[in-house]
Amino acid sequence: MYSYTEFDHAFLAERNAQFRGQVERRIDGSLTEDEFKPLRLMNGLYLQLHAYMLRVAIPYGTLNSRQMEKLAEISERWDKGYGHFTTRQNIQYNWPQLRDVPDMLDALAEVNLHAIQTSGNTIRNVTADHFAGAAADEVADPRPVAELIRQWSTDHPEFQFLPRKFKVAVTGDTADRAVIKAHDIGLRIVKRGEEIGYEVIVGGGLGRTPMIGKVLYEFVSQEDLLPTLEAIVSVYNLLGRRDNKYKARIKITVHENGIEDIRQRVNERYALIRPQFTGVDQQMLARIEADFGAPEFKSADQTPYLNAYDQDPLFRSWADTNLTAHRNPEYAIVSISLKAHGKTPGDATGRQMRLMAALAKRYGHDELRISHEQNVILPHVHRGDLPSVYYALKAEGLGTANIGLISDIIACPGMDYCALATARSIPIAQEIATRFDELKLEHDVGPLKIKISGCINACGHHHVGHIGILGLDRAGVENYQITLGGDGTEDATIGERAGPGFSADEIIPAVERVVLAYLDLRNDPAETFLQTYRRLGLAPFKAALYPQVAGKESRANAA
Amino acid sequence: MPKPFTPKVVTANALLEGDVIYQTAAGWSRDLKDAEILTDEAHADLRMIEASAQVDLVVGVYLADVSLDGDTPRPTHFREDFRATGPSNYVHGKQEHI
Numbered sequence: 001m002y003s004y005t006e007f008d009h010a011f012l013a014e015r016n017a018q019f020r021g022q023v024e025r026r027i028d029g030s031l032t033e034d035e036f037k038p039l040r041l042m043n044g045l046y047l048q049l050h051a052y053m054l055r056v057a058i059p060y061g062t063l064n065s066r067q068m069e070k071l072a073e074i075s076e077r078w079d080k081g082y083g084h085f086t087t088r089q090n091i092q093y094n095w096p097q098l099r100d101v102p103d104m105l106d107a108l109a110e111v112n113l114h115a116i117q118t119s120g121n122t123i124r125n126v127t128a129d130h131f132a133g134a135a136a137d138e139v140a141d142p143r144p145v146a147e148l149i150r151q152w153s154t155d156h157p158e159f160q161f162l163p164r165k166f167k168v169a170v171t172g173d174t175a176d177r178a179v180i181k182a183h184d185i186g187l188r189i190v191k192r193g194e195e196i197g198y199e200v201i202v203g204g205g206l207g208r209t210p211m212i213g214k215v216l217y218e219f220v221s222q223e224d225l226l227p228t229l230e231a232i233v234s235v236y237n238l239l240g241r242r243d244n245k246y247k248a249r250i251k252i253t254v255h256e257n258g259i260e261d262i263r264q265r266v267n268e269r270y271a272l273i274r275p276q277f278t279g280v281d282q283q284m285l286a287r288i289e290a291d292f293g294a295p296e297f298k299s300a301d302q303t304p305y306l307n308a309y310d311q312d313p314l315f316r317s318w319a320d321t322n323l324t325a326h327r328n329p330e331y332a333i334v335s336i337s338l339k340a341h342g343k344t345p346g347d348a349t350g351r352q353m354r355l356m357a358a359l360a361k362r363y364g365h366d367e368l369r370i371s372h373e374q375n376v377i378l379p380h381v382h383r384g385d386l387p388s389v390y391y392a393l394k395a396e397g398l399g400t401a402n403i404g405l406i407s408d409i410i411a412c413p414g415m416d417y418c419a420l421a422t423a424r425s426i427p428i429a430q431e432i433a434t435r436f437d438e439l440k441l442e443h444d445v446g447p448l449k450i451k452i453s454g455c456i457n458a459c460g461h462h463h464v465g466h467i468g469i470l471g472l473d474r475a476g477v478e479n480y481q482i483t484l485g486g487d488g489t490e491d492a493t494i495g496e497r498a499g500p501g502f503s504a505d506e507i508i509p510a511v512e513r514v515v516l517a518y519l520d521l522r523n524d525p526a527e528t529f530l531q532t533y534r535r536l537g538l539a540p541f542k543a544a545l546y547p548q549v550a551g552k553e554s555r556a557n558a559a
Numbered sequence: 560m561p562k563p564f565t566p567k568v569v570t571a572n573a574l575l576e577g578d579v580i581y582q583t584a585a586g587w588s589r590d591l592k593d594a595e596i597l598t599d600e601a602h603a604d605l606r607m608i609e610a611s612a613q614v615d616l617v618v619g620v621y622l623a624d625v626s627l628d629g630d631t632p633r634p635t636h637f638r639e640d641f642r643a644t645g646p647s648n649y650v651h652g653k654q655e656h657i
Binding site: 026027028029032033047048049050051052080095096097098099344415416417424426427430473476477478 | 572574575576577578579614615618619635636637638641642645646647648649651652653
């Protein structure tokens, strides 16, 4: 973990004191809402449908147990006893009261957490692969460079009023678990010979105009990374479409100007600013890297794991589904599902957060991660400790064996909470999970990612869901469009819209028809939904989704 | 032909709690059934101006359409329905008290 300096502590203390004063002045009437709104948004405080919402950054999704315990304490003391983990590796509190927010921010600062730049047209929380530092096939841990980018971007004077929000993601693996191609800038750590560098992808993004990012540079050396990023954001700051909010993201800038033009402009800007980077950032990176040293792994008896695996089918199911290979063969990466069937995706109670913190402390080298898929990760657990971890999780409703399966659904807060939403997401996710649990088909279906957004902004990543669901308002009624074949990995693909939308009553049976069609169409159980879709295309799934249309066409062809 | 004015209520969020609130004849209520029903456009405009001036109490004032069930206002759009009752995934919004 990065060790905060006196400067970091003083910075947070000063920011929080400043905001406390602003809240006081709003309450006593010295500030109008128009004056206060940009100030509260700079500190992550939104006003949503039913209440205020405080969005707290979890940089690159990394937490220690003390930080997780603090998140639990905040949820219980100032909220309704739970928090909501998001696709941006943030946590959102849905019910804070305005007067309490400065105290909440001070509590966060005690454990080096904050809500700065979790809103506004600025560089947002830098996200990263949630298996960072643990994955078996990782080139390098992406967190040190993500921390460097966080430090560079926080309060960067040139980038506080960009044309729109700006999102950066980093992965250190060939497998992309950070959806880097759907970010404004995606970075992949690569090797050229023995030299570590970065593939730089720009102009990805979902929302109203979904686009897969384009490779700007195949290899940027470590010492050239920050000046390159500064040049890119600087070019975007000048070229971005401030005249039209819906065309303001860098994906549109890249699309309208072309990647060659953008590259030329970035090259020119880079040449101008490069001399300003004198190497201090590299000294800083070296210090950060030292903070992210690997834990001291133990060597111990694995018999408890082998016995539990042989004797307890529930443990075996969980181990098969929720564990990932660790770079140390004696260890495993544990994904804790926040998607118990019928529950709200991404929500954890204070009690559950405390348990996860305690397990990290006792069995997980004090490390936790939040995944963009709204789950919690214990990245380093010795296999011999896995039964203890599992039974403790199970007792608190955290033992669901569904990671990567149909009920492991990403869902944005939707119209249950969000002021921008046009339909609800959460109840659809709850019903799909409950339905497939009833059918007992989840494990037969295998890897299948359903992602649901409650509006066109696509916070639920529906465009890159194998089955994507977009909730809209159609003449005052919730309506759900389906996209198929999306993929958020290294093979990133935008899903195809299947056809007309479905009402809230129709959407669960429609998803069921698609999944049952897949079971009929797959070559064998090893062929995943996405592989079957890529082999056969949209047509057979569309026929399953719209059987009446398919029947009519079939009769017309026969006549 | 001007569009006929349909019944409305003045709604907003409370400054301190963020709660959805409705303007009543005498102040503000968290409950839609207490809301003052506005059936005259000029009167509605006046009530909006009065509500919007209360900057130390409320945020985001607007007129929301309602239908009338006798004297009781009912939301006409699902968004207003959720605002009146709270989120549908937990019983911990306004529905706790309804």
